[in-house]
Amino acid sequence: MKIGVLALQGAFLEHKQKLSEINIESFEIRNKKDLQQDMQGIILPGGESTAIGKLLKDLNMFDSLKGLISDGLPAFGTCAGLILLAKKIEGCENSHLGLMDITAKRNAYGRQLGSFYTESEFEGIGKIPMTFIRAPYISKVGPKTNILSVVNNKIVAAKEDNMLVTSFHPEITSSNSVHNYFIQNFCKS
Numbered sequence: 171m172k173i174g175v176l177a178l179q180g181a182f183l184e185h186k187q188k189l190s191e192i193n194i195e196s197f198e199i200r201n202k203k204d205l206q207q208d209m210q211g212i213i214l215p216g217g218e219s220t221a222i223g224k225l226l227k228d229l230n231m232f233d234s235l236k237g238l239i240s241d242g243l244p245a246f247g248t249c250a251g252l253i254l255l256a257k258k259i260e261g262c263e264n265s266h267l268g269l270m271d272i273t274a275k276r277n278a279y280g281r282q283l284g285s286f287y288t289e290s291e292f293e294g295i296g297k298i299p300m301t302f303i304r305a306p307y308i309s310k311v312g313p314k315t316n317i318l319s320v321v322n323n324k325i326v327a328a329k330e331d332n333m334l335v336t337s338f339h340p341e342i343t344s345s346n347s348v349h350n351y352f353i354q355n356f357c358k359s
């Protein structure tokens with residue numbers, strides 16, 4: 171089992187650390203060639219979705235990444251990663267990869283007071299710690315999307331086919347449970 175972590179910008183090292191804590195091998199994806207490596211899943215980290223989206227295009231990785239995920243490669247997007255996967259972004263004409271039938275609202279908690287910590291229920295896991303940093307939430311889901319967590323009446327985690335997204339950052343909390351959930355439920359060795 172080997173997981174690729176998109177490492178163009180943002181919190182990719184924290185994801186690698188979490189994976190190593192649960193004994194899962196990972197590698198950084200920095201260019202198109204890295205996408206050809208054998209992997210059983212990919213993590214799209216948090217950071218700045220506009221910057222990551224632009225780098226994917228500039229580095230000519232966009233179509234290969236989109237193709238891999240639409241062909242079934244398990245993908246876990248956190249925060250900016252959620253925005254990259256969303257079919258629609260509120261207030262924007264364009265999406266990025268546009269593969270998951272959700273609408274993302276960016277910077278949904280305000281810019282200044284946008285970071286907070288809470289503990290809340292996640293379906294199939296139980297109560298877990300959640301850290302939100304200038305986070306999006308999911309304002310709409312499609313018929314095939316399963317909602318996994320709701321905080322303050324906002325959807326903050328969901329899954330659809332081979333894709334899992336959280337608007338919070340599980341990689342910077344004390345728990346390994348969401349990474350374990352991704353590996354156990356989505357990735358086949």
Ligand SMILES: NC(=O)CC[C@H](N)C(=O)O
Nearest residue numbers: 216217218219249250303
């Ligand atoms: N922590 C994050 O990933 C923030 C996401 C950021 N607000 C964006 O739109 O990309």
